[in-house]
Amino acid sequence: MLNSGTIRWNHVLGRAFIYLMLGAFALYYLIPLFVMVVTSLKPLDEIRSGNLLSLPMQPTFEAWGIAWNSACTGVQCNGLQGYFYNSMIMVIPAMLISTLLGAMNGYVLTKWKFPGSNVVFSMLLVGCFIPFQVILLPMAKVLGMVGLAGSLPGLVMVHVIYGLAFTTLFFRNYYITIPDELINAARIDGASFWTTFFKIILPLSTPIIVVSTIWQFTQIWNDFLFGVIYSSGEQQPITVALNNLVNTSTGVKRYNVDMAGAIIAALPTLFVYVVAGKYFVRGLTAGSVKG
Amino acid sequence: MNGLKITNVSKTFGKTNVLKDINVEIADGKFLILVGPSGCGKSTLLNIIAGLETATTGRIEIAGEDVISRDPKDRNIAMVFQSYALYPTMTVRGNIAFGLNIRKVPKAEQQQIVDRVAKMLRIEDLLDRKPAQLSGGQRQRVAMGRALARDPAIFLFDEPLSNLDAKLRVDMRTEIKELHQRMKTTVVYVTHDQVEAMTLGDYIAVMKDGIIQQFGTPSEIYNHPNNMFVAGFMGSPSMNFIPCQLTEVGGEVGVYLQGHTTRFFVRLSQTGKDYSRWLGKNLMFGIRPEHITDYAEQVGAQEAIPCKVDILEPTGPDTLLFITLNKVKVVCRVTPETALQHSIDKMPLYFNTAKAVLFDPASGLAI
Numbered sequence: 001m002l003n004s005g006t007i008r009w010n011h012v013l014g015r016a017f018i019y020l021m022l023g024a025f026a027l028y029y030l031i032p033l034f035v036m037v038v039t040s041l042k043p044l045d046e047i048r049s050g051n052l053l054s055l056p057m058q059p060t061f062e063a064w065g066i067a068w069n070s071a072c073t074g075v076q077c078n079g080l081q082g083y084f085y086n087s088m089i090m091v092i093p094a095m096l097i098s099t100l101l102g103a104m105n106g107y108v109l110t111k112w113k114f115p116g117s118n119v120v121f122s123m124l125l126v127g128c129f130i131p132f133q134v135i136l137l138p139m140a141k142v143l144g145m146v147g148l149a150g151s152l153p154g155l156v157m158v159h160v161i162y163g164l165a166f167t168t169l170f171f172r173n174y175y176i177t178i179p180d181e182l183i184n185a186a187r188i189d190g191a192s193f194w195t196t197f198f199k200i201i202l203p204l205s206t207p208i209i210v211v212s213t214i215w216q217f218t219q220i221w222n223d224f225l226f227g228v229i230y231s232s233g234e235q236q237p238i239t240v241a242l243n244n245l246v247n248t249s250t251g252v253k254r255y256n257v258d259m260a261g262a263i264i265a266a267l268p269t270l271f272v273y274v275v276a277g278k279y280f281v282r283g284l285t286a287g288s289v290k291g
Numbered sequence: 292m293n294g295l296k297i298t299n300v301s302k303t304f305g306k307t308n309v310l311k312d313i314n315v316e317i318a319d320g321k322f323l324i325l326v327g328p329s330g331c332g333k334s335t336l337l338n339i340i341a342g343l344e345t346a347t348t349g350r351i352e353i354a355g356e357d358v359i360s361r362d363p364k365d366r367n368i369a370m371v372f373q374s375y376a377l378y379p380t381m382t383v384r385g386n387i388a389f390g391l392n393i394r395k396v397p398k399a400e401q402q403q404i405v406d407r408v409a410k411m412l413r414i415e416d417l418l419d420r421k422p423a424q425l426s427g428g429q430r431q432r433v434a435m436g437r438a439l440a441r442d443p444a445i446f447l448f449d450e451p452l453s454n455l456d457a458k459l460r461v462d463m464r465t466e467i468k469e470l471h472q473r474m475k476t477t478v479v480y481v482t483h484d485q486v487e488a489m490t491l492g493d494y495i496a497v498m499k500d501g502i503i504q505q506f507g508t509p510s511e512i513y514n515h516p517n518n519m520f521v522a523g524f525m526g527s528p529s530m531n532f533i534p535c536q537l538t539e540v541g542g543e544v545g546v547y548l549q550g551h552t553t554r555f556f557v558r559l560s561q562t563g564k565d566y567s568r569w570l571g572k573n574l575m576f577g578i579r580p581e582h583i584t585d586y587a588e589q590v591g592a593q594e595a596i597p598c599k600v601d602i603l604e605p606t607g608p609d610t611l612l613f614i615t616l617n618k619v620k621v622v623c624r625v626t627p628e629t630a631l632q633h634s635i636d637k638m639p640l641y642f643n644t645a646k647a648v649l650f651d652p653a654s655g656l657a658i
Binding site: 185 | 343364372376378380
């Protein structure tokens with residue numbers, strides 16, 4: 001038998017061990033970010049002579065400026081700014097369209113079931129597991145056929161289609177918890193298919209809309225493979241441009257510019273997580289909507 | 292005018308018959324109860340009346356018009372759901388006015404209707420709240436308000452009180468009854484609670500396995516059940532079923548009952564019934580707890596029979612006694628005073644056989 005003193009000591013030791021482990025992991029994840037930030041703020045001389053982890057002696061945003069508007073990505077030397085806008089122009093419509101379509105799919109698959117709707121849902125689910133590589137060639141062919149090859153609208157289309165499987169899954173699993181009686185009440189009140197969707201279902205969907213938009217935003221923003229394959233030249237997203245910036249060798253390797261560029265490319269997703277991360281977790285764990 | 296007429300309605304899911312050839316007709320302004328155990332098809336029938344589900348065959352007429360091929364919104368109905376189904380993102384006012392909005396009722400008139408309904412249900416103070424901020428009873432009121440706003444030809448209630456606690460349920464039951472007496476609109480009300488059925492209904496349809504077992508007024512259903520299912524389902528505690536043999540003693544027809552120690556004969560006093568062809572046959576003697584009692588003055592009651600009581604359950608107004616007759620447990624209902632006065636080994640009980648019903652155990656039908 002253990003006495004209470006021993007139990008308390010075991011408890012304290014256990015806690016201490018857990019916090020030590022958590023602290024160690026947090027440090028492990030934060031060190032690369034720290035290195036990136038300090039390196040981006042150092043002049044080149046200091047990087048060459050100094051320690052990787054040391055703080056900058058004369059912090060300067062010069063490298064950030066270069067990365068933003070004058071670094072060379074291939075033959076062009078206008079920095080990342082144009083590509084940053086490209087990514088925005090691609091991500092926002094792709095995110096909105098795929099979320100809206102996912103919501104409609106989820107609505108139909110749970111509240112307006114038709115013969116075979118479960119089969120349709122299962123097939124959509126398989127879409128979540130299809131590796132990117134498998135669809136590269138057929139998708140290129142399709143884009144060529146509809147005249148969207150090598151353009152941002154084409155890229156938007158690819159991301160909408162690829163994201164649909166995920167957004168449908170999100171909304172379907174959320175809507176399945178909404179009681180069918182709500183739909184029946186709306187039908188008796190005289191609401192049509194679309195009125196019910198826009199006036200009753202969509203206003204209930206805030207948590208899952210947040211989840212879906214964050215998911216889609218980060219997935220599409222971070223995508224490199226589709227970007228490098230289905231876009232070219234001035235139309236490329238920032239991930240592809242960053243790769244070009246880092247790989248363009250004109251003499252000296254400017255680590256501070258590379259680091260600044262990488263942080264610029266990562267900022268929007270960081271921002272989204274910091275601002276909406278709370279809702280993300282809340283939405284993922286959201287249960288039933290009790291009237 | 293007809294309130295509701297259901298003709299030959301059947302419903303099948305694949306090979307399962309959920310409803311089999313349902314026929315019901317009630318006059319305008321009447322209160323119809325559909326009652327039965329879970330899975331008896333009562334909610335399906337209500338959904339078919341509402342148009343939320345389609346019947347495999349049959350016709351539905353509401354207020355004299357055939358509505359079977361119409362959408363729910365064109366049937367001139369309003370419905371109150373078990374989970375209330377209030378729109379969570381709208382205020383109480385929004386919930387009540389939603390249907391009016393869709394039907395493009397002018398704003399001023401909407402306002403008037405919402406105010407009238409809110410006053411009727413005493414929810415004026417809640418109009419700007421969201422459903423999540425309401426208690427169960429208030430949500431129930433709002434759900435009824437939404438139905439009342441429509442002024443329909445028929446109200447459909449789907450177990451509206453089953454999510455409320457016991458006390459509130461009784462209060463709301465009375466309110467629904469009052470409301471119906473004031474509105475005089477036809478109501479179809481689904482419940483599995485036989486007390487609600489008895490207290491609210493003008494007519495009751497007792498359902499089981501997709502079939503209407505008996506249709507009639509509450510007193511017909513209670514006093515003259517068609518079969519053992521209806522007899523056992525309506526009433527609490529349930530009717531006692533005692534296996535027995537019909538015998539004739541000295542020109543009088545009756546049954547012998549064997550207690551723990553005594554064996555005695557109870558005479559049947561049903562008037563106008565000819566039991567001659569059942570003599571000597573094994574039957575079920577059905578008698579309700581309140582008809583084995585201590586009230587000597589009951590019509591048709593014979594001399595008191597001393598019975599040994601196994602268990603005594605005081606409920607407050609009455610005390611329930613459990614005795615054994617012909618090897619089955621039998622419940623009787625007496626006043627608490629009687630239960631205290633007498634020894635539990637020799638409790639004097641009167642059998643009011645005028646209210647007893649005999650059943651054929653093979654078919655379960657009343658004789």
